[in-house]
Amino acid sequence: MVVEDKFYNLIFAIFILQFREHDMEKLFFLTFAAIAVISALAVVSVRNPVHSAIALIVCLFQVAAVFILLRSPFLAAVQVFIYVGAVMVLFLFVIMMLDIKRAVITSFLPSGRFWIIALLLLLIGEIVFTLADSKLVDIQMAQASLDGTVMEIGKAMFSTYLLPFEIVSVILLVALMAAIVMGRKEIK
Amino acid sequence: MPDVNTLIEVALIIVKVVIVSMILFSLPLPLTWLERKIAGHIQLRLGPFRVGPHGVLQPLADMIKLMFKEDITPYKADKWLFRLSPIVAMVPAFAVYATIPFGNTVTVPFINKEISLHIADMNVGILYVLAIGGITVYGIMLGGWASNSKYALLGGIRASAQMVSYEIALTFSCVGVVMIANSLSLVDIVHTQKGAILGILPNWNIFYQPLGFIIFLIAALAETNRIPFDLPEDEGTLAAGYHVEYSGMRFAFFMLTEYLAMVTVSVLSVILFFGGWNSPPLVPETLNNLIPPIFWFIGKVAVFIYFFMWLRFTLPRYRYDQLMTIGWKILLPLSLLNILITGLLLI
Numbered sequence: 001m002v003v004e005d006k007f008y009n010l011i012f013a014i015f016i017l018q019f020r021e022h023d024m025e026k027l028f029f030l031t032f033a034a035i036a037v038i039s040a041l042a043v044v045s046v047r048n049p050v051h052s053a054i055a056l057i058v059c060l061f062q063v064a065a066v067f068i069l070l071r072s073p074f075l076a077a078v079q080v081f082i083y084v085g086a087v088m089v090l091f092l093f094v095i096m097m098l099d100i101k102r103a104v105i106t107s108f109l110p111s112g113r114f115w116i117i118a119l120l121l122l123l124i125g126e127i128v129f130t131l132a133d134s135k136l137v138d139i140q141m142a143q144a145s146l147d148g149t150v151m152e153i154g155k156a157m158f159s160t161y162l163l164p165f166e167i168v169s170v171i172l173l174v175a176l177m178a179a180i181v182m183g184r185k186e187i188k
Numbered sequence: 189m190p191d192v193n194t195l196i197e198v199a200l201i202i203v204k205v206v207i208v209s210m211i212l213f214s215l216p217l218p219l220t221w222l223e224r225k226i227a228g229h230i231q232l233r234l235g236p237f238r239v240g241p242h243g244v245l246q247p248l249a250d251m252i253k254l255m256f257k258e259d260i261t262p263y264k265a266d267k268w269l270f271r272l273s274p275i276v277a278m279v280p281a282f283a284v285y286a287t288i289p290f291g292n293t294v295t296v297p298f299i300n301k302e303i304s305l306h307i308a309d310m311n312v313g314i315l316y317v318l319a320i321g322g323i324t325v326y327g328i329m330l331g332g333w334a335s336n337s338k339y340a341l342l343g344g345i346r347a348s349a350q351m352v353s354y355e356i357a358l359t360f361s362c363v364g365v366v367m368i369a370n371s372l373s374l375v376d377i378v379h380t381q382k383g384a385i386l387g388i389l390p391n392w393n394i395f396y397q398p399l400g401f402i403i404f405l406i407a408a409l410a411e412t413n414r415i416p417f418d419l420p421e422d423e424g425t426l427a428a429g430y431h432v433e434y435s436g437m438r439f440a441f442f443m444l445t446e447y448l449a450m451v452t453v454s455v456l457s458v459i460l461f462f463g464g465w466n467s468p469p470l471v472p473e474t475l476n477n478l479i480p481p482i483f484w485f486i487g488k489v490a491v492f493i494y495f496f497m498w499l500r501f502t503l504p505r506y507r508y509d510q511l512m513t514i515g516w517k518i519l520l521p522l523s524l525l526n527i528l529i530t531g532l533l534l535i
Contacts, residue, residue, distance in 0.1 A: 050269070050333060057326070077315040085322035086352055089329070093348045096333050096341065150311060150372055 029069055036062035049095045057088050074150045196301075204307050208285050216447040217247040223497050230501040257436035262335060265433065269334035274434065274441035277327020280320045281448040287313045288455055289375045291465040291482030305482060306375065313374040314366060314460075318359055321411070321452065324445060325351040328413075328420060331442070332430035343429025346508065347420035351411060353515040358407035360523035364400040364530040365393050365460045378464030388470065392463040399526045401461045403519050408453040410515065413446065414496060416503040417511060454492035462488050 035058065042055035060083045067076035157165050221236065221244060228235025236243030261270055289306035296303055310316055325348055332344020369377040383391040394401050410417040421429030431442045458464060465481035506514070 048266075050266075050330075054269075054330070073310060073312045074315070077312045077319050081315060081319035081322065085319055085325075085355065089322075089325055089348050089352050092326075092329055092333075093345065093352075096329070096345060096348075 025069060032062045032065045049098060053088060053092050053095055057084055060084050072149060074153055200303060201307065208307065209282055212282055212285060212448060215451060216444050219447050220247045226497045227501050254436055254440040259436040259438060262433050264336040266334040269330050273327045273331035273334060274438040276330060277324050277445045278441045280323040281445045283320050284317050284452050287316050287374060289378055289464065291485055309373055309375045312372050314362055314372050322355055328430050335433035337433050339427045340430050340432050343420045343426050347413065347430055350419060350511060353512060354407045354410040357403055357515060357519035357523050358411060360527060361400045361403035361407060362460060363527050364397045367530050367534060368393060368396055374459055378459055381463040382466055384469035390463055390468045392461060394461040397461060399522065403523045403526065407519055412449040412453055415500045416506050418505060419508055419511060422505065450493065450496050454489045457492050458485065458488040
């Protein structure tokens with residue numbers, strides 16, 4: 001009997017985090033958030049533009065992970081799909097053609113650009129100030145389940161938010177056409 | 189005290205993950221042998237024949253060779269990225285299998301417990317597979333860039349442009365299937381393909397989505413960088429493309445990724461268009477009870493893998509401008525048309 005108890009205790013110790021769901025979530029959130037902030041800082045402080053792009057990819061991944069913690073797997077998948085899978089590939093595609101050696105010499109943060117840091121601190125202060133004052137902090141999030149969100153998003157998009165949805169598509173279409181027009185060679 | 193059932197669930201998931209990754213890790217061994225044998229027979233020669241009977245031990249010999257080769261990092265390479273990129277390419281190839289359903293639920297003897305043959309049934313399954321599958325391109329791009337070699341860089345740039353272009357057509361070709369199944373979950377997609385049309389034809393999506401399947405197949409071939417779309421590693425003009433500077437195990441990781449991509453594409457074709465683990469309707473009931481569904485699944489996947497290998501030694505390679513024309517001017521409009529037709533038929 002005693003041996004059995006010890007055995008269970010051992011397993012319990014291994015999986016202890018598994019059973020305190022909220023603590024587990026907090027831990028995950030803190031990990032993701034910390035990595036996201038660190039990688040976001042790396043984006044602007046690393047010298048090599050390719051390394052910055054990689055840091056940005058890492059950051060976007062963490063945001064996707066936070067979406068999962070917010071019970072929105074659809075947004076997480078779309079985040080990875082569009083930002084990581086397409087937008088960043090195109091970024092890298094352009095960066096890869098740069099003359100890296102020249103780009104490395106000019107760095108973003110140090111050397112006489114302290115006003116940027118000052119501006120950054122100001123912005124952070126503003127965010128903290130508004131958040132501390134706003135009602136957003138007190139809102140209790142509904143415990144949504146992980147199922148059926150895709151259908152709900154689709155229904156909301158095509159009924160409640162139909163007009164904004166259509167406006168966004170028109171704007172995207174215009175931007176698309178503009179890109180094609182600007183990218184074309186002049187035909188004489 | 190933790191609940192014993194939860195513990196069993198956790199243990200089951202770990203066991204599944206380990207089994208699936210072990211299988212995936214060892215899968216390229218028979219596949220390389222098979223590819224060489226098929227190449228040999230198509231070109232009227234024997235293929236590997238020296239190591240073991242009919243050369244079956246050839247992949248093992250190759251593996252030993254690759255493991256003991258010197259792992260060279262070029263002097264001018266970006267060392268950190270150069271070492272990282274084979275792993276960046278390989279991890280998503282494995283991660284995709286987290287949501288692939290291999291078969292229906294089975295009852296395990298001795299513990300008398302029903303287990304499902306997938307690691308996780310996500311309600312965004314197909315989106316997850318496409319999103320994670322698209323990350324492989326970073327390994328290829330960064331590998332090409334970090335090598336600091338002209339050929340490798342050109343290969344990496346070609347790969348990124350090609351994969352981004354074809355990903356769009358690939359995704360849109362899956363939309364038709366999603367519309368029919370009314371779900372993004374791969375398990376649900378397989379479940380809707382049960383039964384038969386008119387008692388003879390299987391109720392598989394290929395019969396509802398022939399155009400979608402053709403687009404999917406072509407785009408998938410381009411995504412896996414195989415002939416006729418293997419321009420990122422075009423040995424005629426780029427030596428070996430993005431992996432030209434790699435040797436030893438890192439090179440092996442790139443090869444592993446490529447073979448896994450082929451398997452993934454075969455698996456996806458079977459799940460999306462060929463009914464997953466569902467058996468054809470004309471198979472007699474007694475036989476159906478004897479053969480577990482996972483064998484149908486594996487059989488169908490094997491047919492597709494053979495098909496892809498067959499293509500490799502049959503078709504010539506496209507030019508790069510032809511590749512882009514096919515992707516943007518033919519496949520993309522056709523896939524949009526496919527969505528439109530599917531939508532009209534479903535009303």
